[in-house]
Structure formats: structure tokens, C-alpha cells
Amino acid sequence: MKFASRTVTKIWEEVPAAHNPFLADRCRCHGYDLAELAKKRNFVDVLYLLFRGELPSPAQAQMLETLMICLINPGPRHPATRAAMNAGVGKTNAVHILPIALSVLGGAHLGGEEVEAGIRFIRRHQHAEAAVVAKKLLASRENSEGDCHIAPGFGSRFGEIDPVPQQMAALLYELSGRGKALQWGRDFAHSLIKEGMGWLATGVAASVFCDLGFLPQAGAGLFQLFCAPGLLAHGLELASPYTSITAMPFLDEEHYVIAQEAKKRTC
Amino acid sequence: MSLPRKQKKEPADLAFWQERHGVICSRKGGWVVGEAVYSHGYSLLDELVGKASFFQVLILNVTGRLVERNVADWLENIFVCLSWPDARIWCNQIGSLGGTMRTSPVAAVCSGVLAADSPMYGAAPLLAASQFIADALLKKNNGMTVSEIVKLQQRRPGMPPNIVGYARPVATGDERIPAMKQVSKQLGYTPGEHLTLAFEIEEYLLEYFNESMNIGGYVAGFLSDQKFNPQEIYRMCSMVVNSGVHACYVESMDNPPESFFPLRCDDIDYQGPRPRQVPFP
Structure with a gap:
């Protein structure tokens, strides 16, 4: 070598x-x-340039900036944000808050890995009819507990269609810079409605990244980057020296249930 | 004309989520204040501290099984085997870069460990290597020959097969395997059916493609023989490079900031567009 x-x-x-x-x-x-x-130029133009090698058209810049605003905060219940909050409330060194939260946001469920897989999925299927792809995937679905992601970026959240990603997708769809991937994703999500599934935030991001020409691996990291402000803000809110470690719940024994087999040898 | 009645939306079945709401249920264990810290049926402080090794407890926490001391000692030696204080190695250099930029040791070591979660080296290949050898053994037991197993891993006839656990990015051969063979012997192990097959595959690869087994292939074969599944092997080896990263972090931390392997501008070979004027939007 x-x-x-x-x-x-x-x-x-x-x-x-x-x-x-x-x-x-x-x-x-x-x-x-x-x-x-x-x-x-503005920040979004230079960000696009950095990854794509050329400055964006106004329509491309608008798509990217709108997506960035849509993703800016996964919200305080998202596991990645909660990781940031756990670090914050535990008075972890403030420089660690973001790397900690971004690691959790890198996962294959609603994280960077799913965005990467979502871009590959859309690239592979966007020339086929979305409804046919959906039908085929639904037919081979295996029953499992919890949510179903029928394809990376599409599925249910807490048993239903998550409203916010549908709103994000609709908002982006109205923009002049929308492309074939977003259109295809919209058709695909529509085919899943009866099954209680639709767009996930990762799928919305994947389709926009696809339309803007970002590579799958770039999509994973950009998703983390765009969600980072919210993760950091929530972590810092609890990292404040005026906030005590008691500012988040710590479950009492009644609510931390240890299975008998985990205790049996000494019981 | 009458419009169809608007369908009443069925309430979602939230039972799965409601059962988990506001409560953490663990089969692994936890702390019962004033009583004990439980881990998989053991009291950590009464039954494990001072009696079990760290690696026995690590395996217990990963797999739920308290293994014999020699299995844990073997795993500990793999961690020793991968504790190279060489700052050229990618994960270790991240430790050095953290040190030179004055990060905390935890940040630098975690970053180095994270870097070794790569399909090329570190812990991640153990998953694929263990899956391969488990699958290969099934095929062998169903009558396939080593040659047929290897051929399935070739993209085209005549091309070297792509098998995780064989070949290395930097060197040929793997000096860690003889060291670990010695450890295995000292601990009283003989190769089981996974490791035996792994060596048979190596023999074939050496003859036809001049490629040999790497430490990942050896670890996968050995630990599969100890009845660990691929996910367990990957999980228990997650931190396998941590000690080497520590060494590299410490050395650069103990030297002046940014003095570790500094680069001049011309050390980077820029091959992008020539200078151009920025247009207004």
C-alpha cells in the first residue's frame, strides 16, 4: 500500500x-x-460552496436555509437533546455538550446514519413509481414492537404520523428550488398514510440533500450540524451555574424497576 | 349531491408507549439505595469487587454472563495487544491532536476510540469478521469447501476476495497473532471449530492470493469459539484502542501547544480551482 x-x-x-x-x-x-x-455572500451560500464546490443559485440557497431553520432544534424530548441536557445538568464541561449530543444524533434511528441511508434509498428508487415501491415494502414488512421505519426517513413516530416533518416537507415543497427527490418523497409519504406512516425529519433532510446534490455521507454530518444549535442551547440552559443538578427528574425507586432476575442471586 | 362523511380518526394505540412512560425498566440491574448495586443477579459491591476482574465485569455487563477468569484474561490481553503508543495510527493521532490542542483526556480518548469505529480497523471490523466466520462455519457444516466459501467473497473470478479479518491496510502478516497464540496456549486454549476454519481459510488465501489473517480475524474466531455472538464481540471490544490513544494524548499534552507534528501551508497539496472573483448574488 x-x-x-x-x-x-x-x-x-x-x-x-x-x-x-x-x-x-x-x-x-x-x-x-x-x-x-x-x-x-451570506453564511448559507458559503456553507453550500464548502461542500459542493460552487456557489448556490438563490433557489438552492433558499432551500438550504429553510431546511436549516426546520432542523434547528430537535426539541427537548429528542434523545439527542436529552443527552445534551443530561450533560448540562450534570455540569459536564461545557465543551463536551455538543460532541455528546451529536454522537447520539448520529444513530440509525432519527439520526445522521438514517439520513445517509435515506439519501441512498431515494437515489436508488426515485426513478420508480413511489406508490409501487411503498406497496412492495409494506408487503414485506415484519411486525415488531415500537415504531416502523418502512424505509430510512419514512415511518411512524410514537405510533402515528409525526405532524412536524409533514409541515416541514410541505413548506419546502412550496419553494421554487424543490427537486425530484422531494417530489418523490412526497408521493412515497402519501402512499404510507393509511398505514399511519409518513415523512420523518430524517427523510425530509435526505430528500433536500439529494436535490441539492450532497453526497450521502455529507448528508449524515450536515444533519448533525443543522440540529446542533438546538442541542447546544438546551444543554447550556441546564449547564448554567444557577441551575442545580435537581433541575431534571431523577427517578425514585418506584419508577426504576429492576427485574427480579437481575437481583435474584442475593434476594 | 352528498359529500362522503368525514371519517372519524381512530385513536392511535399508545399502549406500547404508555407502558414505558415515566418509568425505566431494567433487566441489567441498578442501584437500590441502602441495599445493593445489582448487576445481572450479582451484588456488585459484595460479589464482584475484589473477586472478579474488570474484564469479567465488562463481559458480564455486555452479555449478562459471568465468564471464567481465563476468558476475561484473554480479552484483557487483546486490549494489551492493541495498546500501541504510536501516534501515526489514525485513532492515536487524534489523541495526540487533542493533547496538543489542550482538550481534556476524556475528550481526546473518546474521540480516538470513536475514530476506531471504522470498517478499516479497530472494533468495528470485529462485527463483520465474526459474522463472516459464523456464516462460513454454517456453510462448511452444510458441506461447502473452503475454496467455495472464499469464492463467494470474490466480486469477480480471479480477484482477491474481500473478507473482513484478512489482509491489513499497512503491513502484510500480523505480528499480534503469534503473541495472542502464546496467550491462548498459556491460558489452556486450543482452537475450536471457528478458529480452525479461520486458519483453513488463511491457508487457502495465502496459497492463492498471498493474503493472511489479521488480528480481527483471529479475535473473531477465538471469541466465536467461546460462544459469544458477533454483536457481543463488537460490544465488548468497543474501547479496545483506548490505551494507545491515552499514551499519545499524554505525550502531546506534556509538550507545548500545537507543537505536535505542525504543518506548513505547503504540506497541503491544494488541487482545487484557481483564484476567482466572488460574484454578488
């Missing part, structure tokens, strides 16, 4: 300072000077 002599990047160019090659005099993102970008 032959390793590279230097790390290659097509993203970022650092022009060395004349007097010190360890310092950069200026930085360019895909050829654009960073300071010039800061003067002329």
Missing part, C-alpha cells in the same frame, strides 16, 4: 505568509477569497 506524500484537498487553499510558512496570509474556499466571500 502506497501512502500520499502530502494530503490533498480541493476545498481550501492557504497561501503561506512570506516570513512564516506555518502561517497563512490568506485563505481561499474553492478559489474564492474568504474575506471577499464574507463581504459579498
